[in-house]
Structures are given as structure tokens and as C-alpha cells.
Amino acid sequence: MKYMMMMSFKAGKESMAKGIMTWPKHDAQAHIAFMIGFNKELKASGEFVAAEGLAWPDQAKLVRAGKDGTPITDGVFPESKEFLIGYWIIDVESPERAYEVAARASAAPGPGGAPLNMPIEVRQIMGGPPEEYQ
């Protein structure tokens, strides 16, 4: 079963992403090393499908089609929303295993090496047709 694990942050005072820039060098490095190691673990266990980080929302645009179909872009307002900052796709035996993996990501180290325990949203990826329908 494939799952997407999404890591988001709420911009503002508690912003993780803004926060990491203000962490002591040692803590930031430990966090980055953890994430690299975490991806390696998923590859070694044969569960890794994909993982990407997204650029921070400063330059993000909201796009809508205008009347003639041309794009109308608008800036986003990082203060008011939650933003996706990265995701993993894993292929695991059970939902329980997906939650276990997500909990590992959640406990990535923050300032002083303490676990961040940040929320990770876990969503099942839709599959193909069912085996039989009568």
C-alpha cells in the first residue's frame, strides 16, 4: 500500500522553517543529517518510492485562469496559512507501518536536539480497480 506523508508548517512565530534558520548551526546540521539518514533508512528497507522538499512559500504564486484562459497570478500570504514543505511516498505492508514511519519523521530533532514531534499528515494513495464488482 502506498502512502503520502506530508510535512507542513504554519508560518508565523512557531514556524519550523523560519525557525530552522535561527537555530544554532549544530542543531540545524543535526536536523538535516537526520532527514538524510531517514531517507537512507527508507531506501534500505525497500519502502522508499519518492521524497521531495518544496521551496519555501515566499516566491509561491496562486494561479487562476482568466476569462480567456490566461494565467492570473497572485502572491500567497504565508502568515495566514499552512504550507506543504515536503513529502514522502512510501510503499509499506500496512497502515500501521506507515504511521510508524511517519512518527519517526515527526520526531526529527529540533533546537537542542529535542524531538520536534511535528504533525505529519498520512494519506493513502488511491489504487487501481477493485478485484471484482458484481
Add this chain to the structure above:
Amino acid sequence: MTPPDFERVLRELTPQVLGALVRRYRDFAAAEDALQEALLAAATQWPQDGVPDHPRAWLTQVASRCMTDQIRSNVARRRRETEVAMESGYLIPPQDPEADDGGDDSLILIYMCCHPALTTSSAIALTLRAVGGLTTAEIARAFLVPEATMAQRISRAKQTIKASCVPFRLPLPQERERSLRAVLHVLYLIFNEGYTASAGDHLQRTDLANEAIRLTRAVHARLPGHAEVAGLLALMLLTDARRFARTGTNGEVIPLDKQDRTLWDRQQIAEGVALISAALPKGSVGPYQLQAAIAAVHDEAARAGDTDWPQILALYDLLRHMSDNPMVTLNQAIAAAMVHGATKGLELLDAVKADPLLANHHRLDAVRAHLLELAGDRNGAVLYYRAAAGKTGSLPERNYLLTQAARLSSESDSANEQE
């Protein structure tokens, strides 16, 4: 021999030779490397010199030579490291009491690949690789994961087998039924994966179903008297026969009663029916045979209206006694509704709705919606179709359920307007 024949011969021989090597040398990974060497040699020599009279013996010999070389160099290395290397037990292949029977070797190999120490995804991957002869890249594509991930899964599976010290022999008589059940389950899952793999190229998914049928045929050829093996093969053939009718041009689900039955593969149906008809009278009826028999009853009806529902209901009653899987009850409820009316079916659903395996399952809601529609309760049906759509993990199924809900709610709108 033309190139496709050549390829087919090699694929059939691969598990037999691999099995023989693992039996002799007890090292899965090394045996596979040696076999790769032998296959490479065959690919360069056979087109020039012609296929040898005994291609299996040829491959086994070349691969054995590679293994012996490898063992020698290992031994030399170990001797340098320690004087007691000779006692490692690795040097002397055990005496082989059995005749060199390639068929038994591939059977042992499949027992090994479906070993209970492995997770199901590992067993599936290893079976396709070692017995099916698919490349890691092909398996990775079929399951839509990166090749490196699949390679890792296969290599971990081999390590698990090595660590659990599974002896390379046919399971003892008292273990055999259980081992065979594990093998059949893995084959069944490979077959299902052909249908349920997420998105991807339709052709690749079909290939997995074909691969499962090919492997089950091979097991059936080794154990022709085993009724459940025949039952599984029949089930696969009878289900796969509807392949081209079960989805529309955009991949949308077409339920059994709406399928264009002229698209069903008559030849495959005939083969499946013959297999199950021969297996059932043997007296050791099991779940695969019953499911195959149900599929056969469906396949034999020229029109949905001709379906022999009383017989299907009787078969589901038997299956229900044999398996504690509550999913069976859902299908039984549909059959009961077709025979005794929707109320009877809904009663059966109420009896299992508290089952923890079903409580939050979309199929319970989907079947209830279907039965409510049969009973004429449109609003109730719409409600449950929508509830089921919210719970399913299958995209085509969600589209189907939403379409059912939309159809019924627009019908009840226009009915209200007429009133």
C-alpha cells in the same frame, strides 16, 4: 529456434537451474550470480553454435563451474584468513539423494520464495524474480516503485531466507499443506496485483496476471492431483477471461451485470470450467475451488439475467462455512438478495455489520447501497454509495460509486418533478 522461442526456453529453465544450484550449494545470492553468468554465456554462444541438446544441463554445468570458481576463490581468501576455513562446511556440496529433477527444483524454489519468514511484498518480489525470471526493473515497473527499492526488497528477502536457514528440500509431508497454502496465497496476490496495482500502464498490470497464471500452471503441472491448485488456476482463468469487459475505455469499472459478455474469452472459460469440473469431484473442496465454481457459474450465463443465482448462493453458503472472512458474507448477501429478495440480503448485512474487519469498510456500504437500490430505497442508496465513495482506496471504484450516487439522485430529482 527463433528469438522469442529462445527467450521462452530460457525463462522456463531459469527457475529449474536456479533451484538445482541452490539445492547443491545452499547460497541463493551466489547461485543467482552464477546463473546470470550462464545465461550471458548462453545468449552469446547459442545463437552461433545452436541450442545444445540438453539446454538445462548445459546451463547448470556452466553455472556450477562459476560457483565452483567462486567457492575456490572464497576458500583461498578464507585460508589466508584462517586455517580452519576447510571446516566451514561450505566446500563440499551435500550428497544429493534425489534424482536431478528440474521440475522438483523449481517447486522447491517457489516454496522457498513464499516462506512465512518473509513479508508478503518480499515473497511476491522474490517469486517473480527467482521463479518467474522477471528482471528487477520489470518488477519495479509493475509495482510502480523505483528499481533501487525493488532491488533492496529482493536482496533483503534473500538475506532473510539465508538467516532463517530454510533447508532446500521439499517440505516434509506434515508441513506440505501449510507451505502450499502460502505459495497459492502469494500466486493469488500476484494475480490480484494485476488488477489492483495503482494506475500505471494497463499492459504491465495485465502482465502480472499472465505471470501469475503461468506460475500457477507450473505448480499445477507438478501437482496435477491437488484440487486446490487446480481450483486456483481455474479461478484465475475464469476471472481473467473477463479482462477486456470489466473496464471501459477510460478505465472505469463495469460491474458484472453490465459487461459486454461477447468480450469474454471463451477459450479461457472453457479451460477454467474443465479444470474446476475435474477438481470438484475429488472431494477435497477448498476455498479456491468454491470461488472458481462461482466464477464459472457467472461465466456460463450468456446474459446477466440467465445467471443461476440459487447455485451461486449455495456455493457462497459453503464458502462461508469454510472461511471466516466476512467479505464472503457481503457477496453472499448479494446472492441472497437475487434469490430471496433485497430484504433477505439486507438482513445478512445487518448480521455482520459489527464485525471489526467490516465496520469501517467501504464494501459494506457499497453492497448496502446496491441492495437498497434493489429494494427501491433511492435516497438510502444514494447515502450509502456516497459513504462508500468516501472510504474506498481505489480511484476507479470511487468514480464508479460517485456515478451511481449521481445517477440515482438525478433520477429521484426528475421523479419528484413529475409528481
